[in-house]
Amino acid sequence: MVWNPGQQLFGGRYIIQKKLGEGGVGITYLAQNRRSELRVIKTLREQILNHPAWITKQDKLRQDFRDEALRLALCHHPHIVQVENVFDEDNLPCMVMEYIPGEDLAEKITEAGALPEVEALQYIQQIGDALTLVHEKGLLHRDLKPSNIMLRAGKPEAPHTPPSWECVHDIPVISGTIALSPKGDMLASVADSVIYLFSATTGKFIRTLTGHSDSVNSVAFSSDGRFLSSSSSDDTIKLWNIATGKEIHTFSGHSDSVYSVAFSGDVPFFASDSYNNIKLWNVLTGKEIHTFSGHSDLVNSLAFSSDGKILASRSEDDTIKLWNVLTGKEIFTLTGHSDVLDSLAFSHDGQFLASRSEDDTIKVWNLATGKEISTFNGHSDSVNSLAFSSDGQFLASGSEDKTIKLWNAATGKEIFTLTGHSSWVRSVAFSRDGQFFASGSEDKTIKLWNAATGKEIFTLTGHNYSIRSIAFSSDGQFLASGSEDKTIKLWNVATGKEIYTLTGHSSWVRSVAFSSDGLMLASGSDDKTIKLWNVTTGKKIHTLTGHSSYVRSVAFSSNGQFLATGSSDKTIKLWSMTTGKEIHTLSHFDSVSAVAFSPDGGWLAAGDQEGNIKIWRRC
Template identity: 30%
Template sequence: MKYSYKFANLLGTVYTKGNAIFLPNADTLCSPVGNHLTLFNLKENTSETLPVTTKYNISQIAFSPDCVLAIILDEEGNSYLVSLQSKSILHKFRFQKPVSCIKFSPDGTKFIVCMEKVVLMYHAPGRTREINPFKLIRSYHDVHDDVTNVDWSDNSLAFAMCSKDMMTRIHSISPGQYLKYMFGGHKDEVVACFFESQSFDLYTVGKEGALNVWECDVDFDFFGEDPDTAKERKSWSFKRLAKHYFNAEGDFNFVTNASYHKQTHILCTGFESGSFLIHELPGFNWIHSLNMADHPLSSVSFNSAGDWIALGCSTSGQLLVWEWRSESYVMKQHGHLNNMACLDYSPDGRFLVTGGEDGKVKVWNASSGFCFVTFTEHKSGVTGVVFTSNGNVVVSASLDGTVRAFDMHRYRNFRTFTSPNPVQFISLAVDGSGDIVCAGSKDNFGVFLWSMQTGKLLSILAGHEGPVVSLAFSSRESVLASGSWDGAVRLWNVLEGKGSRETLALNHDVLAVAFSADGATVAVSSLNTEITFWDASTGVQTGTIECKYDIACGRSELDRTSSKTKAEGKMFDAIAFSTDGSSLIAGGKFLNICIYSVEGCLLVKSFTVSQNFSLDATEQFLNRRKMTDFGPQALIDTDVAKVSLPGVMKGDMCSRAFKPEVRVSEVKFSPTGREWAAVTTEGILVYSLDGNSVFSPFEVDMDITPDQIREKSKLGQHGVAITMSLKLNEKDIIREVVENVPHCAIDVVSRHLKPLYVGKLLSYIAGEISGTRHLQFYVMWTRYLLLHHCSMLKSRWKKVLPVVNNLLKYLVVVKEDLGSICDRNGHQIEFIVSMSEHPNKRLRLAVQDSDDDSGIGNFSEEMA
């Protein structure tokens, strides 16, 4: 149970590519992030990443109208039928070519797949009892170029498809009435086409910025008629009523995407310049326009109510939800433009801070997954971020030669630390008191020390002969450990200022240094794929972990050797201790993250970083299909991604294709001990123990059963019942027993509880207090447990510290939630109280009778 971490969420990246769409009849936005699928609940302000991954990056998503099934397609044509209820893959199917569009019919019986010049119609899975969920009905091959978009009519008896051949085609699928109509009217490829609500009238949007309005002469229920009675009507025709141009309101370049909400008759159009326009149809009345980014918009979609618009930009990784009626943001999230480099947890585990190569420092809510503040003061890549011990300050180091301190209350940069001569800082550490800030340089191989209070440079620690790549402070005393490429780790007593206290000599370059929670042990990762443990007080080596055979390297497309014989990248660049100091987590430029036992120096568990083949170095074996007569196919430019020259907006003939390589830049355990996070190429992977349904009893015997526990609780033996339920370790049983204890007996029961079970009961309360209705009841339990067992908790602080941090985390969350509710209702409560004391009895009766909004009006009439 201690190491049964499961994938919990993906942070730091909100959108990669594909269509970001809303769930039907829900205020939840579904965004493809690499080969993951993230759901943003905009009502509850939370995010969730489904435990479902595809083989390559996701390109298209489609949901059934009843919101039970989803079809996910990757960029290589692999499709996955996913159940949204069990959040598991039900079926896999491979199309021969990449799919450009997929859409369910409104009645949920069919779905259409567009695959280059071919349009395929399938029976929707789950409607009939079939062995193969994807049963092909019919294929259409009458298109001369790639199909760009499709749309269904409201009665699901006809669909329209537009393509790059500047034509739009409408097909009828009513039995016995397979009719077809084709028309043009555009000078460039048709980006999107939309049926009008309860009609066959059509709108087509061209890439050149033109909108055509087409009127159909056939009644909407024509295809529902009996074929025998409709024999005389073998054709239908369309007439263009109007043609409008988007560029009339300004220079918006080419249209990249469009979405239409049929009930509200609102059209939203995205452009190559990063702007979007909102019009009301069919009159083409301009409502609003806004610039979202400097890059083309790749996704535009409406929610079911039609008041929210989701806009995604794949180039900048930006995702926002715009409420067009109030002209305000519902959600505005922007990941790091380039790769993330570092992260750190806040002391209570509620927040995560990340630094990226784009020079931005972002703070994320670990529970909701949203970024709530971004600092952009750095002018170059951020190499280190650290929370101070009180959690009120974030310190960051950058290659621009500055170390900055940010206030987490006012969200401002209040300190900037610089060196006498320009240097590049590549490592960072802050002491336990938060008064001393240290940064290691890449140029002059020195360690710079500043005062947080004054901002002055205190000292420059010299002695290393290579770049100082890692710094760590001891929590027990002001001892600083610095690791360098010169093959040495130096321990400095910062307060004494007498040079290095101890030098730990290694035969290879040092890559990472970490202190244990008690400050007694130093862990060092070196270039020879070893992790060594040293006693911080004596400088004696206490243990060694040989990691050579634990590292699983992938084979890059340009590698000439196999992954087993590959030596490059087989090293741990990042290591971190757990809160209790019993475990060490390590990661690097390879496929897995390893957790080691410090006491036994053994590998406990290994986690695979990614199985996304859209990233480089994820394959284990050579794929001979990617080899040509001239060498690897990766040497030939493909449309994987484009890197343009600086300052060139379009028309860059020197753009090159590249494939990002999988790697881990930083790993950290949460102070609560319940989760850990890793900075990877795809984002921040968060693995947690919460939510696992693993049965893990504690000192259980044959006499401890649910019936025996309930019997003890009914007899009033609450202490015995709680002890037995904690041994059985079933959450429902513990809840039932604890909540049966009378509130007047909590003091006595908690006083006589054995010290062995205090930590387990506090751990249960920490997980329960955030969602329970009996808040005061559990707060009383917390108060008496801490009051009666304070001395015991101090003596066993190593094991109890993660539990206390976890409890503090949820207590602070509940406090903030209650505080916000009280702030919103404070004026209303004061008003009601003041009116209850009014001398006029008639007014008091009016206030008491006003239970809804209409009561306020009655009260106003009484005052008048």
């Protein structure tokens, strides 16, 4: 079967634009999603499935494709094309990837001739870094050649080509939607109408849960880990006993596909959504309690407040609704975003709700009044970094539109737009006294700015690759920068001169932070380690190990006694600065991209790459 332009896939979520090409066993299409963004969809050629050599192994070939697609989806790296979705269409497994316009490396070499040595070495390093991650995920690329390397803004992107990958290790089969149990010991994954349970600690398969007659769209664990709920295109929700694998109850009442499920924290209730209706169910009796109606388009996410009294729903009608769980009544409709909402997060005290949208804005809402407190917009591309001034009056944002914006935090009003970087701005930071702020960019430079006037003071050069993180010392005398060149540089803020280059990491440095007394610097790296440095001498003090993936964020407590580190392994670790030993490991929903202590050190917040925020209180 060949899909023609205009054909809709996955319930209308993707529309075929044209066929891009065919390989040995696969075929690729250019498609458009509901937000009019271009995507590449790969699937298996039916001629291969029906070939005499494969006719008896069709199911295995399909499942192998799904397995590899999901493993590739777990390879998050700046130089690997990202997998967005995995689904089945007409019994053909499909993988959706981001679309990379432009030329491939072979075309560049043909056009330019021999590449300069520095440029060639840069490509080799970036491709090597990408392959390192791929190998860590148990995969092997067997068709790595210049024509398979796409260039995005002059940087190589290793494409996902399922027929050219093979498994190196025996990794369990997982596909489609996944969910991790609260204790992190069990993983549920979905392939069509079947749910697979695995041990998250050993990777061993436990059992399958079968009973749905159509695709399973979402799964969720109860907070105590005893139950799993699943929603399906067969218009039902099923509740499962995790210990036995037995179905406890089938919840019927929706008249359309059920897309999402969420448990309240205290378990007796869970919520489900089907197109524009939400239902609240009693877990113990299987009875429907309320139906929440009011959204005019697909409801795509649900979240309970920490006390279970409020349910928030986000919809493709660009609104958020807050519901009273006990009465079933709508409390507020929060409107203001102009595009699909990406994520919701409640504050720990339940007073505020933050929402992020594909309209490139972040909004903060007061839950007592339902009023929007502030909106930050104005960038023409994704925002990579935010930093508050120490007095909380100002907010700085760095964007892929190559600019930095300074905002009034209370009103959301833009004060300055700062230009000068020639590529994405990856990191921004304020000095403690609020006089300066700095920006680090993919253009390999750091710029120091006067916060009062918005004027550039210095451009700091010396790194060989992109700047991933910057931080001021508490006294404002020093600035540290971490880079993809695997080094940290320490700069004199008054003169703009480099003081030290700190070497020792074997991969990108993603995060740097000073202790409150300014005597110690911490760095987190893609080599999975954290290093502690003596700022006065530039010497390494400790190397902290324990994370199983990239360390993406580091933060000191205000008293300097503790260090928090966030990692792509979905954990936050707390370390004693007295002993260098790990104290606690805290779990998150997804790769942890940011960690921060409250000024008094009593609270720790961590955000993941899916927009979820967790807050811990020191007991």
